[in-house]
Amino acid sequence: ANMSDQFAEVNKHSSQHPKPPGLVLQYGTAGFRTNAKLLDHIMFRMGLLAALRSKKTQATIGVMVTASHNPEEDNGVKLVDPMGEMVTPSWEGYATLLANAENEDLLAALKDVIAKEEINMSYEAKVFVGRDTRSSSAALSQAVLEGVSSFGGLSKDYGLVTTPQLHYMVCCQNTQGKYGEASVEGYYNKLCQAFLKLLKHASNCTDDQKHLSLDGANGIGALKVREMEHNVAKELQISLHNDGSTGKLNHQCGADFVKVQQKAPTGCEIKAGERCCSFDGDADRIVYYYSDSEGQFHLLDGDKIATLISTYLKELLIQAGLNLNMAVVQTAYANGSSTRYLEETMKLTVRCTKTGVKHLHHVAQEFDIGVYFEANGHGTVLFSKSAEDKVQKLFDNPNNDDEMKRAAHLLLNTIHVVNQTVGDALSDMLLIEAILAIKGMTVQQWDAIYTDLPNRQLKVKVADRRVIDTTDAERRAVTPAGFQDSIDALVKKYPMARSFVRPSGTEDVVRVYAEADTQENADALAHEVSLAVYRLAGGVGDEPKPL
Ligand code: G16
Secondary structure (H helix, E strand, C coil): CCHHHHHHHHHHHHCCCCCCCCCCCCCEECEEEEEHHHCHHHHHHHHHHHHHHHHHHCCEEEEEECCCCCCCCEEEEEEECCCCCECCHHHHHHHHHHHHCCHHHHHHHHHHHHHHCCCCCCCCCEEEEEECCCCCHHHHHHHHHHHHHHCCCEEEEEEECCHHHHHHHHHHHHCCCCCCCCCHHHHHHHHHHHHHHHHCCCCCCCHHHHEEEEECCCCHHHHHHHHHHHHCCCCCEEEEECCCCCCCCCCCCCHHHHHHHCCCCCCCCCCCCCCEEEECCCCCCEEEEEECCCCCEEEECHHHHHHHHHHHHHHHHHHHCCCCCEEEEEECCCCHHHHHHHHHHCCCEEEEECCCHHHHHHHHCCCCEEEEECCCCCEEEEECHHHHHHHHHHHHCCCCCHHHHHHHHHHHHHHHHCCCCCCCHHHHHHHHHHHHHHHCCCHHHHHCCCCCCCEEEEEECECCHHHCEEECCCCEEEECCCHHHHHHHHHHCCCCCEEEEEECCCCCCEEEEEECCCHHHHHHHHHHHHHHHHHHCCECCCCCCCC
Protein backbone atom coordinates (compact mmCIF):
# COMPACT_ATOMS: atom_id res chain seq x y z
CA ALA A 1 0.00 0.00 0.00
CA ASN A 2 1.22 3.54 -0.65
CA MET A 3 1.79 5.98 2.15
CA SER A 4 -1.56 7.76 2.05
CA ASP A 5 -3.40 4.42 2.05
CA GLN A 6 -1.37 3.34 5.08
CA PHE A 7 -2.25 6.54 6.93
CA ALA A 8 -5.93 6.16 6.03
CA GLU A 9 -5.86 2.67 7.56
CA VAL A 10 -4.12 3.95 10.69
CA ASN A 11 -6.70 6.69 11.04
CA LYS A 12 -9.59 4.28 10.63
CA HIS A 13 -8.30 1.85 13.24
CA SER A 14 -6.95 4.34 15.74
CA SER A 15 -10.47 5.65 16.31
CA GLN A 16 -11.25 2.19 17.73
CA HIS A 17 -8.34 2.56 20.18
CA PRO A 18 -8.86 6.09 21.47
CA LYS A 19 -6.52 7.59 24.01
CA PRO A 20 -8.22 8.84 27.19
CA PRO A 21 -7.76 12.62 26.87
CA GLY A 22 -5.04 14.05 29.07
CA LEU A 23 -3.57 10.66 30.08
CA VAL A 24 0.24 10.82 30.17
CA LEU A 25 2.39 7.68 30.43
CA GLN A 26 6.17 7.26 30.29
CA TYR A 27 8.19 4.45 28.73
CA GLY A 28 9.75 3.22 31.98
CA THR A 29 12.45 0.77 33.06
CA ALA A 30 10.96 -1.91 30.84
CA GLY A 31 8.28 -0.30 28.69
CA PHE A 32 4.87 1.07 29.61
CA ARG A 33 3.27 -0.35 32.68
CA THR A 34 0.07 0.58 34.48
CA ASN A 35 -3.48 -0.62 35.09
CA ALA A 36 -4.57 -2.73 32.11
CA LYS A 37 -7.70 -0.60 31.59
CA LEU A 38 -5.55 2.33 30.53
CA LEU A 39 -3.51 0.49 27.94
CA ASP A 40 -5.60 -0.29 24.85
CA HIS A 41 -4.44 2.77 22.87
CA ILE A 42 -0.85 2.20 24.05
CA MET A 43 -0.90 -1.33 22.64
CA PHE A 44 -2.33 -0.22 19.30
CA ARG A 45 0.26 2.52 19.06
CA MET A 46 3.12 0.22 20.05
CA GLY A 47 2.00 -2.03 17.22
CA LEU A 48 2.38 1.00 14.94
CA LEU A 49 5.76 1.86 16.42
CA ALA A 50 7.01 -1.73 16.12
CA ALA A 51 6.00 -1.66 12.45
CA LEU A 52 7.98 1.54 11.97
CA ARG A 53 10.97 0.12 13.81
CA SER A 54 10.80 -2.94 11.57
CA LYS A 55 10.67 -0.80 8.43
CA LYS A 56 13.61 1.21 9.74
CA THR A 57 15.81 -1.77 10.63
CA GLN A 58 14.43 -3.97 7.82
CA ALA A 59 14.27 -6.72 10.39
CA THR A 60 11.73 -8.47 12.60
CA ILE A 61 10.80 -6.62 15.80
CA GLY A 62 9.19 -8.10 18.93
CA VAL A 63 6.35 -6.85 21.10
CA MET A 64 5.70 -8.55 24.43
CA VAL A 65 2.49 -7.87 26.31
CA THR A 66 3.26 -8.33 30.00
CA ALA A 67 3.58 -6.48 33.28
CA SER A 68 6.03 -9.02 34.62
CA HIS A 69 6.24 -8.72 38.42
CA ASN A 70 3.32 -6.26 38.76
CA PRO A 71 -0.07 -7.36 40.12
CA GLU A 72 -2.59 -9.15 37.89
CA GLU A 73 -4.66 -6.01 37.22
CA ASP A 74 -1.71 -4.21 35.62
CA ASN A 75 -0.32 -4.82 32.21
CA GLY A 76 2.44 -3.46 30.04
CA VAL A 77 4.44 -3.75 26.87
CA LYS A 78 8.10 -4.30 26.07
CA LEU A 79 9.62 -3.73 22.61
CA VAL A 80 12.35 -6.04 21.33
CA ASP A 81 15.03 -4.94 18.84
CA PRO A 82 16.42 -7.14 16.01
CA MET A 83 19.14 -8.97 17.97
CA GLY A 84 16.67 -9.75 20.74
CA GLU A 85 17.76 -6.93 23.00
CA MET A 86 15.53 -4.22 24.49
CA VAL A 87 14.62 -1.46 22.04
CA THR A 88 17.27 1.25 21.64
CA PRO A 89 16.82 4.28 23.97
CA SER A 90 16.21 6.85 21.21
CA TRP A 91 13.14 4.88 20.20
CA GLU A 92 11.88 4.83 23.77
CA GLY A 93 11.50 8.57 23.26
CA TYR A 94 9.33 7.97 20.19
CA ALA A 95 7.31 5.45 22.18
CA THR A 96 6.56 8.08 24.81
CA LEU A 97 5.78 10.63 22.10
CA LEU A 98 3.28 8.35 20.36
CA ALA A 99 1.76 7.16 23.62
CA ASN A 100 0.95 10.68 24.72
CA ALA A 101 -0.18 12.23 21.42
CA GLU A 102 -3.86 13.20 21.66
CA ASN A 103 -6.01 11.31 19.15
CA GLU A 104 -6.08 14.13 16.61
CA ASP A 105 -2.28 14.51 16.78
CA LEU A 106 -1.37 10.86 16.27
CA LEU A 107 -0.83 11.01 12.50
CA ALA A 108 1.39 14.06 12.83
CA ALA A 109 3.42 12.32 15.53
CA LEU A 110 3.86 9.26 13.31
CA LYS A 111 4.89 11.41 10.35
CA ASP A 112 7.41 13.11 12.59
CA VAL A 113 9.07 9.80 13.49
CA ILE A 114 9.03 8.68 9.85
CA ALA A 115 10.70 11.91 8.74
CA LYS A 116 13.27 12.02 11.55
CA GLU A 117 14.31 8.43 10.97
CA GLU A 118 13.98 8.65 7.17
CA ILE A 119 11.93 5.47 7.15
CA ASN A 120 11.27 3.70 3.88
CA MET A 121 7.54 3.08 4.16
CA SER A 122 7.45 0.63 1.26
CA TYR A 123 9.32 -2.01 3.29
CA GLU A 124 6.90 -4.59 4.64
CA ALA A 125 7.09 -4.65 8.46
CA LYS A 126 7.45 -7.94 10.34
CA VAL A 127 6.55 -8.15 14.01
CA PHE A 128 6.53 -11.05 16.48
CA VAL A 129 4.01 -10.74 19.31
CA GLY A 130 3.80 -12.64 22.58
CA ARG A 131 1.82 -12.34 25.79
CA ASP A 132 1.75 -13.48 29.40
CA THR A 133 -1.16 -15.18 31.21
CA ARG A 134 -2.92 -12.05 32.54
CA SER A 135 -6.63 -11.98 31.77
CA SER A 136 -6.17 -8.65 29.99
CA SER A 137 -3.30 -9.82 27.78
CA ALA A 138 -5.30 -11.50 25.00
CA ALA A 139 -7.30 -8.38 24.10
CA LEU A 140 -4.29 -6.11 24.49
CA SER A 141 -2.16 -8.22 22.18
CA GLN A 142 -4.97 -8.04 19.60
CA ALA A 143 -4.63 -4.27 19.74
CA VAL A 144 -0.89 -4.63 19.04
CA LEU A 145 -1.62 -6.88 16.04
CA GLU A 146 -4.11 -4.33 14.70
CA GLY A 147 -1.49 -1.61 15.00
CA VAL A 148 0.96 -3.67 12.95
CA SER A 149 -1.55 -4.51 10.25
CA SER A 150 -2.71 -0.89 9.98
CA PHE A 151 0.72 -0.16 8.55
CA GLY A 152 0.37 -3.14 6.24
CA GLY A 153 2.81 -5.15 8.37
CA LEU A 154 2.96 -8.91 8.80
CA SER A 155 2.83 -10.31 12.27
CA LYS A 156 3.30 -13.65 13.89
CA ASP A 157 1.41 -14.17 17.12
CA TYR A 158 3.31 -16.57 19.39
CA GLY A 159 0.48 -16.43 21.90
CA LEU A 160 1.44 -17.43 25.43
CA VAL A 161 5.24 -17.28 25.77
CA THR A 162 7.69 -16.03 28.36
CA THR A 163 9.29 -12.66 27.68
CA PRO A 164 12.74 -14.20 27.08
CA GLN A 165 11.23 -16.74 24.69
CA LEU A 166 9.92 -13.91 22.54
CA HIS A 167 13.33 -12.17 22.65
CA TYR A 168 14.88 -15.47 21.56
CA MET A 169 12.48 -15.87 18.60
CA VAL A 170 13.28 -12.39 17.34
CA CYS A 171 17.03 -13.08 17.50
CA CYS A 172 16.67 -16.46 15.76
CA GLN A 173 14.59 -14.92 13.01
CA ASN A 174 17.02 -12.08 12.35
CA THR A 175 20.08 -14.31 12.36
CA GLN A 176 18.43 -16.61 9.80
CA GLY A 177 18.40 -19.44 12.31
CA LYS A 178 22.06 -19.15 13.30
CA TYR A 179 21.10 -18.49 16.90
CA GLY A 180 18.51 -21.26 16.83
CA GLU A 181 15.12 -22.09 15.39
CA ALA A 182 12.44 -19.43 15.90
CA SER A 183 9.94 -21.75 17.55
CA VAL A 184 9.13 -22.70 21.12
CA GLU A 185 10.12 -26.31 20.31
CA GLY A 186 13.41 -25.11 18.87
CA TYR A 187 14.05 -23.14 22.04
CA TYR A 188 13.48 -26.16 24.30
CA ASN A 189 15.61 -28.37 22.08
CA LYS A 190 18.57 -26.02 22.05
CA LEU A 191 18.57 -25.33 25.78
CA CYS A 192 17.75 -28.86 26.94
CA GLN A 193 20.29 -30.55 24.69
CA ALA A 194 23.00 -28.24 25.99
CA PHE A 195 21.86 -28.91 29.56
CA LEU A 196 22.03 -32.69 29.08
CA LYS A 197 25.50 -32.39 27.57
CA LEU A 198 26.64 -30.33 30.55
CA LEU A 199 25.19 -32.93 32.89
CA LYS A 200 27.44 -35.61 31.34
CA HIS A 201 30.18 -34.00 33.44
CA ALA A 202 28.29 -34.49 36.67
CA SER A 203 29.08 -37.75 38.34
CA ASN A 204 26.93 -39.63 40.84
CA CYS A 205 24.11 -37.12 41.24
CA THR A 206 21.96 -38.09 44.20
CA ASP A 207 18.19 -37.83 44.08
CA ASP A 208 18.43 -34.76 46.32
CA GLN A 209 20.81 -33.15 43.88
CA LYS A 210 18.38 -33.80 41.02
CA HIS A 211 15.35 -32.42 42.81
CA LEU A 212 14.25 -28.80 42.56
CA SER A 213 11.19 -27.14 44.04
CA LEU A 214 9.91 -24.39 41.73
CA ASP A 215 7.47 -21.53 42.36
CA GLY A 216 5.97 -20.51 39.02
CA ALA A 217 4.41 -17.26 40.40
CA ASN A 218 1.10 -18.50 38.96
CA GLY A 219 2.29 -17.20 35.62
CA ILE A 220 3.53 -18.07 32.17
CA GLY A 221 6.77 -19.57 33.51
CA ALA A 222 4.81 -22.38 35.15
CA LEU A 223 3.14 -23.32 31.84
CA LYS A 224 6.47 -23.32 30.08
CA VAL A 225 8.18 -25.43 32.74
CA ARG A 226 5.42 -28.00 32.19
CA GLU A 227 6.11 -27.97 28.46
CA MET A 228 9.85 -28.29 28.89
CA GLU A 229 10.40 -30.58 31.85
CA HIS A 230 10.03 -33.94 30.09
CA ASN A 231 13.12 -33.09 28.01
CA VAL A 232 15.33 -32.96 31.08
CA ALA A 233 13.45 -35.28 33.47
CA LYS A 234 16.33 -37.78 33.56
CA GLU A 235 18.57 -35.22 35.24
CA LEU A 236 16.20 -32.74 36.83
CA GLN A 237 13.02 -33.51 38.74
CA ILE A 238 10.94 -30.42 39.26
CA SER A 239 8.15 -30.08 41.84
CA LEU A 240 6.09 -27.24 40.45
CA HIS A 241 4.13 -25.00 42.84
CA ASN A 242 2.01 -21.95 42.09
CA ASP A 243 1.32 -23.25 38.61
CA GLY A 244 -1.62 -20.91 38.04
CA SER A 245 -4.31 -23.53 38.58
CA THR A 246 -5.63 -21.90 41.75
CA GLY A 247 -3.52 -18.96 42.97
CA LYS A 248 -3.34 -15.40 41.71
CA LEU A 249 -0.44 -14.14 39.57
CA ASN A 250 2.50 -12.83 41.64
CA HIS A 251 0.33 -12.73 44.74
CA GLN A 252 2.40 -13.70 47.79
CA CYS A 253 4.69 -15.59 45.43
CA GLY A 254 7.15 -15.17 42.61
CA ALA A 255 10.73 -13.88 42.46
CA ASP A 256 9.92 -10.26 43.32
CA PHE A 257 7.91 -11.20 46.40
CA VAL A 258 10.60 -13.59 47.65
CA LYS A 259 13.43 -11.12 47.04
CA VAL A 260 11.74 -8.07 48.58
CA GLN A 261 10.04 -9.85 51.49
CA GLN A 262 13.00 -12.17 52.09
CA LYS A 263 10.66 -15.05 52.76
CA ALA A 264 9.36 -18.17 51.06
CA PRO A 265 6.32 -17.85 48.79
CA THR A 266 2.96 -19.12 49.94
CA GLY A 267 1.71 -22.17 48.14
CA CYS A 268 4.95 -24.12 48.63
CA GLU A 269 5.64 -26.66 51.35
CA ILE A 270 9.37 -26.28 51.79
CA LYS A 271 11.33 -29.04 53.51
CA ALA A 272 14.40 -28.03 55.50
CA GLY A 273 17.48 -27.85 53.30
CA GLU A 274 15.53 -28.30 50.07
CA ARG A 275 16.73 -26.32 47.03
CA CYS A 276 13.96 -23.99 45.77
CA CYS A 277 13.58 -21.28 43.16
CA SER A 278 10.98 -18.72 42.12
CA PHE A 279 10.27 -17.22 38.69
CA ASP A 280 8.56 -13.86 38.23
CA GLY A 281 5.36 -13.22 36.25
CA ASP A 282 6.94 -13.33 32.78
CA ALA A 283 9.83 -15.66 33.67
CA ASP A 284 12.69 -13.29 33.03
CA ARG A 285 13.86 -13.39 36.66
CA ILE A 286 14.83 -16.18 39.01
CA VAL A 287 15.96 -16.34 42.64
CA TYR A 288 16.93 -19.40 44.70
CA TYR A 289 16.43 -20.06 48.43
CA TYR A 290 16.24 -22.69 51.12
CA SER A 291 15.23 -22.90 54.70
CA ASP A 292 17.70 -24.39 57.21
CA SER A 293 17.03 -26.87 60.01
CA GLU A 294 16.25 -23.98 62.39
CA GLY A 295 13.64 -22.69 59.96
CA GLN A 296 15.82 -19.73 59.01
CA PHE A 297 15.22 -18.53 55.42
CA HIS A 298 18.23 -18.11 53.11
CA LEU A 299 17.94 -16.18 49.84
CA LEU A 300 20.29 -16.68 46.89
CA ASP A 301 19.54 -13.68 44.72
CA GLY A 302 20.91 -12.34 41.44
CA ASP A 303 24.21 -11.42 43.12
CA LYS A 304 24.75 -14.98 44.36
CA ILE A 305 23.80 -16.27 40.92
CA ALA A 306 26.32 -13.95 39.23
CA THR A 307 28.99 -15.13 41.69
CA LEU A 308 28.26 -18.80 41.06
CA ILE A 309 28.32 -18.39 37.28
CA SER A 310 31.41 -16.19 37.13
CA THR A 311 33.36 -18.45 39.48
CA TYR A 312 32.47 -21.47 37.35
CA LEU A 313 33.41 -19.67 34.13
CA LYS A 314 36.69 -18.40 35.53
CA GLU A 315 37.72 -21.91 36.54
CA LEU A 316 36.86 -23.23 33.08
CA LEU A 317 38.81 -20.47 31.34
CA ILE A 318 41.89 -21.36 33.40
CA GLN A 319 41.50 -25.07 32.64
CA ALA A 320 40.98 -24.30 28.96
CA GLY A 321 43.98 -21.98 28.90
CA LEU A 322 41.85 -19.25 27.37
CA ASN A 323 42.69 -15.65 28.07
CA LEU A 324 39.35 -13.88 27.84
CA ASN A 325 38.41 -10.75 29.76
CA MET A 326 35.37 -11.26 31.94
CA ALA A 327 33.36 -8.78 33.97
CA VAL A 328 30.34 -8.83 36.23
CA VAL A 329 27.80 -6.04 35.80
CA GLN A 330 25.56 -5.06 38.72
CA THR A 331 23.34 -2.21 39.88
CA ALA A 332 23.21 -0.18 43.09
CA TYR A 333 21.00 -2.90 44.59
CA ALA A 334 23.90 -5.39 44.54
CA ASN A 335 24.72 -6.46 48.06
CA GLY A 336 27.97 -4.83 49.21
CA SER A 337 29.34 -8.25 50.18
CA SER A 338 28.91 -9.56 46.64
CA THR A 339 30.78 -6.66 45.08
CA ARG A 340 33.59 -7.01 47.60
CA TYR A 341 33.84 -10.76 47.04
CA LEU A 342 33.87 -10.45 43.25
CA GLU A 343 36.51 -7.71 43.25
CA GLU A 344 38.74 -8.72 46.14
CA THR A 345 38.58 -12.51 46.18
CA MET A 346 37.68 -13.34 42.60
CA LYS A 347 39.74 -10.44 41.20
CA LEU A 348 37.04 -9.77 38.62
CA THR A 349 36.15 -6.47 37.01
CA VAL A 350 32.82 -5.26 38.44
CA ARG A 351 30.79 -2.48 36.83
CA CYS A 352 27.71 -0.72 38.17
CA THR A 353 24.90 0.66 35.99
CA LYS A 354 21.45 2.13 36.41
CA THR A 355 18.55 -0.25 37.04
CA GLY A 356 17.11 -1.86 33.93
CA VAL A 357 18.54 -4.81 32.06
CA LYS A 358 19.04 -2.68 28.96
CA HIS A 359 21.75 -0.76 30.84
CA LEU A 360 23.47 -3.87 32.19
CA HIS A 361 23.28 -5.64 28.82
CA HIS A 362 24.98 -2.74 27.10
CA VAL A 363 27.93 -2.67 29.51
CA ALA A 364 28.26 -6.47 29.46
CA GLN A 365 28.74 -6.27 25.68
CA GLU A 366 32.07 -4.46 26.22
CA PHE A 367 33.74 -7.66 27.47
CA ASP A 368 34.62 -11.08 26.01
CA ILE A 369 32.36 -12.50 28.69
CA GLY A 370 29.91 -10.22 30.48
CA VAL A 371 27.97 -11.75 33.37
CA TYR A 372 25.16 -9.37 34.28
CA PHE A 373 22.60 -9.76 37.02
CA GLU A 374 20.36 -7.42 38.91
CA ALA A 375 20.00 -8.40 42.55
CA ASN A 376 16.34 -9.14 41.80
CA GLY A 377 17.41 -12.12 39.69
CA HIS A 378 17.21 -10.61 36.23
CA GLY A 379 20.30 -11.44 34.20
CA THR A 380 22.27 -13.54 31.77
CA VAL A 381 25.76 -14.04 30.33
CA LEU A 382 26.98 -12.49 27.09
CA PHE A 383 29.79 -14.05 25.03
CA SER A 384 31.43 -11.92 22.35
CA LYS A 385 31.74 -13.32 18.85
CA SER A 386 35.48 -13.70 19.30
CA ALA A 387 35.02 -15.48 22.65
CA GLU A 388 32.64 -17.94 20.99
CA ASP A 389 35.08 -18.47 18.11
CA LYS A 390 37.96 -19.15 20.51
CA VAL A 391 35.91 -21.68 22.46
CA GLN A 392 34.82 -23.40 19.24
CA LYS A 393 38.42 -23.49 17.95
CA LEU A 394 39.63 -25.02 21.17
CA PHE A 395 36.84 -27.57 21.05
CA ASP A 396 37.78 -28.54 17.49
CA ASN A 397 41.50 -28.89 18.28
CA PRO A 398 42.44 -32.59 18.31
CA ASN A 399 45.65 -31.99 20.29
CA ASN A 400 44.02 -30.97 23.57
CA ASP A 401 44.72 -32.89 26.75
CA ASP A 402 41.74 -34.29 28.65
CA GLU A 403 41.34 -31.35 31.00
CA MET A 404 41.25 -28.91 28.11
CA LYS A 405 38.82 -31.12 26.19
CA ARG A 406 36.49 -31.19 29.17
CA ALA A 407 36.71 -27.43 29.72
CA ALA A 408 36.06 -26.70 26.03
CA HIS A 409 33.03 -29.00 25.97
CA LEU A 410 31.65 -27.35 29.10
CA LEU A 411 32.23 -23.83 27.80
CA LEU A 412 30.65 -24.61 24.45
CA ASN A 413 27.51 -26.07 25.99
CA THR A 414 27.35 -23.28 28.55
CA ILE A 415 27.15 -20.86 25.63
CA HIS A 416 24.30 -22.93 24.16
CA VAL A 417 22.29 -23.24 27.37
CA VAL A 418 22.32 -19.48 27.92
CA ASN A 419 19.73 -17.19 26.35
CA GLN A 420 22.02 -14.30 25.49
CA THR A 421 19.23 -11.97 24.41
CA VAL A 422 17.93 -11.13 27.90
CA GLY A 423 17.56 -12.52 31.42
CA ASP A 424 15.68 -15.83 31.22
CA ALA A 425 14.50 -17.77 34.28
CA LEU A 426 14.25 -21.10 32.41
CA SER A 427 17.69 -20.81 30.87
CA ASP A 428 19.28 -19.45 34.06
CA MET A 429 17.71 -22.31 36.00
CA LEU A 430 19.20 -24.92 33.65
CA LEU A 431 22.63 -23.27 33.84
CA ILE A 432 22.57 -23.01 37.65
CA GLU A 433 21.34 -26.59 38.03
CA ALA A 434 24.09 -27.76 35.69
CA ILE A 435 26.81 -25.86 37.57
CA LEU A 436 25.67 -27.21 40.94
CA ALA A 437 25.57 -30.76 39.57
CA ILE A 438 28.97 -30.49 37.85
CA LYS A 439 30.59 -29.07 40.97
CA GLY A 440 28.71 -31.47 43.22
CA MET A 441 27.70 -28.41 45.20
CA THR A 442 24.71 -28.10 47.52
CA VAL A 443 22.64 -24.93 47.77
CA GLN A 444 24.11 -24.47 51.28
CA GLN A 445 27.67 -24.60 49.94
CA TRP A 446 26.75 -22.13 47.23
CA ASP A 447 25.22 -19.83 49.83
CA ALA A 448 28.39 -20.00 51.94
CA ILE A 449 30.60 -18.47 49.20
CA TYR A 450 30.03 -15.11 50.93
CA THR A 451 27.63 -13.74 53.52
CA ASP A 452 25.17 -11.04 52.49
CA LEU A 453 25.06 -7.80 54.42
CA PRO A 454 21.62 -7.51 56.03
CA ASN A 455 19.45 -5.31 53.83
CA ARG A 456 15.95 -3.96 53.42
CA GLN A 457 13.94 -2.63 50.48
CA LEU A 458 10.90 -0.40 51.00
CA LYS A 459 8.49 1.55 48.83
CA VAL A 460 7.17 5.06 49.51
CA LYS A 461 4.18 6.66 47.79
CA VAL A 462 4.71 10.26 46.72
CA ALA A 463 2.59 12.71 44.71
CA ASP A 464 5.08 12.81 41.82
CA ARG A 465 8.03 10.46 41.91
CA ARG A 466 9.83 12.47 39.24
CA VAL A 467 10.81 15.06 41.86
CA ILE A 468 13.63 12.65 42.69
CA ASP A 469 16.44 12.72 40.17
CA THR A 470 19.56 10.60 40.60
CA THR A 471 23.15 10.34 39.38
CA ASP A 472 26.15 8.00 39.72
CA ALA A 473 24.22 4.88 38.62
CA GLU A 474 21.34 5.94 40.88
CA ARG A 475 23.51 5.86 43.98
CA ARG A 476 23.03 9.58 44.72
CA ALA A 477 20.01 11.88 44.53
CA VAL A 478 20.52 15.32 42.98
CA THR A 479 16.97 16.55 43.68
CA PRO A 480 15.11 17.57 45.82
CA ALA A 481 17.76 20.00 47.10
CA GLY A 482 19.36 18.85 50.34
CA PHE A 483 17.81 15.40 50.14
CA GLN A 484 21.08 13.52 49.58
CA ASP A 485 22.64 15.31 52.57
CA SER A 486 19.85 13.94 54.76
CA ILE A 487 20.48 10.42 53.49
CA ASP A 488 24.24 10.80 54.06
CA ALA A 489 23.65 11.91 57.64
CA LEU A 490 21.40 8.89 58.31
CA VAL A 491 23.85 6.43 56.74
CA LYS A 492 26.65 7.76 59.00
CA LYS A 493 24.75 6.57 62.07
CA TYR A 494 25.18 2.88 61.25
CA PRO A 495 28.23 0.63 60.73
CA MET A 496 28.91 -0.67 57.22
CA ALA A 497 25.81 1.15 56.02
CA ARG A 498 24.75 2.22 52.56
CA SER A 499 21.42 3.54 51.31
CA PHE A 500 19.95 5.03 48.15
CA VAL A 501 16.61 6.14 46.81
CA ARG A 502 15.24 6.09 43.25
CA PRO A 503 11.89 6.46 41.51
CA SER A 504 10.64 3.11 40.18
CA GLY A 505 10.20 2.82 36.44
CA THR A 506 7.57 0.10 36.69
CA GLU A 507 5.41 1.09 39.65
CA ASP A 508 4.15 4.41 40.94
CA VAL A 509 6.44 4.40 43.99
CA VAL A 510 9.85 5.54 45.19
CA ARG A 511 12.14 2.66 46.10
CA VAL A 512 14.40 2.77 49.17
CA TYR A 513 17.34 0.41 49.66
CA ALA A 514 19.44 0.15 52.82
CA GLU A 515 22.08 -2.23 54.09
CA ALA A 516 24.02 -2.27 57.35
CA ASP A 517 25.88 -4.52 59.80
CA THR A 518 22.72 -6.02 61.35
CA GLN A 519 19.15 -6.58 60.19
CA GLU A 520 17.90 -4.23 62.93
CA ASN A 521 20.16 -1.47 61.65
CA ALA A 522 19.29 -2.10 57.99
CA ASP A 523 15.59 -1.95 58.91
CA ALA A 524 16.04 1.19 61.00
CA LEU A 525 18.03 2.93 58.28
CA ALA A 526 15.51 1.96 55.58
CA HIS A 527 12.73 3.34 57.74
CA GLU A 528 14.52 6.62 58.45
CA VAL A 529 15.35 7.11 54.78
CA SER A 530 11.71 6.36 53.90
CA LEU A 531 10.65 9.09 56.31
CA ALA A 532 13.06 11.48 54.62
CA VAL A 533 11.49 10.60 51.25
CA TYR A 534 8.02 11.11 52.70
CA ARG A 535 8.89 14.49 54.20
CA LEU A 536 11.18 15.94 51.53
CA ALA A 537 9.76 14.44 48.33
CA GLY A 538 6.02 14.91 48.82
CA GLY A 539 4.83 11.71 50.48
CA VAL A 540 1.13 10.87 50.28
CA GLY A 541 -1.01 8.77 52.60
CA ASP A 542 0.19 7.68 56.03
CA GLU A 543 3.72 8.35 57.17
CA PRO A 544 5.96 5.25 56.86
CA LYS A 545 5.93 3.23 60.10
CA PRO A 546 8.93 1.49 61.66
CA LEU A 547 9.29 -2.18 60.66
C1 G16 B 1 11.84 -4.65 35.17
C2 G16 B 1 13.18 -4.43 34.53
C3 G16 B 1 14.27 -4.71 35.53
C4 G16 B 1 14.05 -3.86 36.78
C5 G16 B 1 12.63 -4.04 37.32
C6 G16 B 1 12.31 -3.07 38.44
O1 G16 B 1 11.73 -5.99 35.55
O2 G16 B 1 13.31 -5.27 33.41
O3 G16 B 1 15.50 -4.41 34.92
O4 G16 B 1 14.98 -4.19 37.76
O5 G16 B 1 11.70 -3.82 36.30
O6 G16 B 1 12.43 -1.77 37.95
P1 G16 B 1 12.01 -0.50 38.80
O7 G16 B 1 12.79 -0.58 40.08
O8 G16 B 1 12.40 0.67 37.96
O9 G16 B 1 10.53 -0.60 39.07
P2 G16 B 1 10.40 -6.81 35.26
O10 G16 B 1 10.81 -8.21 35.58
O11 G16 B 1 9.35 -6.25 36.16
O12 G16 B 1 10.13 -6.56 33.81
